[in-house]
Amino acid sequence: MTCKGICTRYKAQKPVGTGRYASGQKRCQICEIFIKWEGLWCPCCGYRLRTKPRNLKYKAKLRARVEADQLEAVAGRAMEVEEIAPVVAKSTRKAKTTKAVKKVAIEPVAI
């Protein structure tokens, strides 16, 4: 499974105004190239082609959105806890503070 140079024949140009995967291009991880190819396997090295993005920027955007949703959910839950059981919330906060202080003390050493 190595690049034989055949893939350059199918090399795809970067599309304007749309994504590579969106325009039907596929990515070969072995040849490190985007190609215009109908099959699922690279015509050059025979490795499975990627048809979905693995773009870090795209992933980060997705993760940021998920995290925002989770924060909202956590905030909502925290408010509920304080309203329903203030005693439990207080003891949890105390434990968290102790942990946070310990972390601060350890961190400069680790860096």
Ligand SMILES: [Zn+2]
């Ligand atoms: Zn190749």
Ligand SMILES: [Zn+2]
């Ligand atoms: Zn390939």
